[in-house]
Amino acid sequence: MTHHETQELSPQEKRPLDTGSAENVSTSPQFSPQVDIWENEKGLTVVADMPGVAAEGLNIDLNDNVLTIHGHLTPASDGRKVLTQEYEEGDYYRQFKLADDIDKDAIAATIKDGVLTVSLPKQAPAQPRKITVVSA
Amino acid sequence: MAFLPIFGRNIHVPFWELEKMRSHMENVYNALAGGINQFRRNYTGVFPLVNTLEDNDNLYLTAELPGLAADQLELTIKGDTLTLKGAKTVVKADEGANYHRREREVGSFSRSLTLPIKVKAEDVAAVFKNGVLTITLPKAAEARAHQITVQAQ
Numbered sequence: 001m002t003h004h005e006t007q008e009l010s011p012q013e014k015r016p017l018d019t020g021s022a023e024n025v026s027t028s029p030q031f032s033p034q035v036d037i038w039e040n041e042k043g044l045t046v047v048a049d050m051p052g053v054a055a056e057g058l059n060i061d062l063n064d065n066v067l068t069i070h071g072h073l074t075p076a077s078d079g080r081k082v083l084t085q086e087y088e089e090g091d092y093y094r095q096f097k098l099a100d101d102i103d104k105d106a107i108a109a110t111i112k113d114g115v116l117t118v119s120l121p122k123q124a125p126a127q128p129r130k131i132t133v134v135s136a
Numbered sequence: 137m138a139f140l141p142i143f144g145r146n147i148h149v150p151f152w153e154l155e156k157m158r159s160h161m162e163n164v165y166n167a168l169a170g171g172i173n174q175f176r177r178n179y180t181g182v183f184p185l186v187n188t189l190e191d192n193d194n195l196y197l198t199a200e201l202p203g204l205a206a207d208q209l210e211l212t213i214k215g216d217t218l219t220l221k222g223a224k225t226v227v228k229a230d231e232g233a234n235y236h237r238r239e240r241e242v243g244s245f246s247r248s249l250t251l252p253i254k255v256k257a258e259d260v261a262a263v264f265k266n267g268v269l270t271i272t273l274p275k276a277a278e279a280r281a282h283q284i285t286v287q288a289q
Contacts, residue, residue, distance in 0.1 A: 009183040038233035051200035051267035086185035114202035114267015
């Protein structure tokens with residue numbers, strides 16, 4: 001991983017949101033944030049780059065095992081004249097389908113310096129329960 | 137634009153013909169997209185991408201640098217050249233974790249920009265908020281717009 005740290009960054013264009021079969025009629029651009037997702041026996045962690053998004057602009061929900069991340073930002077260009085533009089500003093949106101074993105009440109999220117971290121702990125494994133069959 | 141980083145920066149020079157072709161294609165593409173895409177894309181191939189904005193008093197440079205270590209960011213201004221240096225570090229995965237996705241890039245960067253107008257270098261301020269760097273450069277007196285009143289005679 002050391003080469004990862006020392007390599008030079010190259011600019012990447014933001015990935016426009018894939019709206020699937022739904023047609024996009026939003027006037028402002030929306031982007032799919034870049035993420036890292038890892039899992040161990042304790043749970044799942046989602047890390048997403050969402051520069052410009054403050055905690056107030058963040059909306060995360062879990063519905064039918066689908067985790068939705070939505071980040072709203074106030075563009076830095078608001079009220080200023082744009083001279084040159086190399087990157088676009090817009091909201092971030094992405095959804096993930098999760099496994100059933102996530103403890104929905106224990107999901108926690110933090111955002112710092114434009115990086116969102118969502119931790120999704122797994123439920124404690126169900127204890128095997130012995131059922132005694134009684135003969136009638 | 138994807139092939140250059142693959143070869144690493146040391147071999148950019150032999151590929152300058154390709155780079156020229158790429159920028160030409162980009163111009164053609166931008167010209168075609170112009171009707172739909174209202175943005176003027178100034179792709180330079182150097183990280184980070186920077187937007188230049190202005191109002192009456194200041195010039196603003198903004199760059200999106202999520203997860204950047206703000207104390208590692210180095211900003212210098214000399215004459216009309218502004219240099220931005222820094223590094224984006226890895227967010228460490230938990231012990232014994234396996235990756236499902238690994239899209240976020242990390243690494244170092246260094247970019248020099250030529251300022252379009254004269255600024256007061258000693259009054260330049262930089263703020264890093266929510267992963268966005270905003271550099272405020274007050275315009276020098278000679279670079280400001282002055283309103284001229286037309287006298288009716």
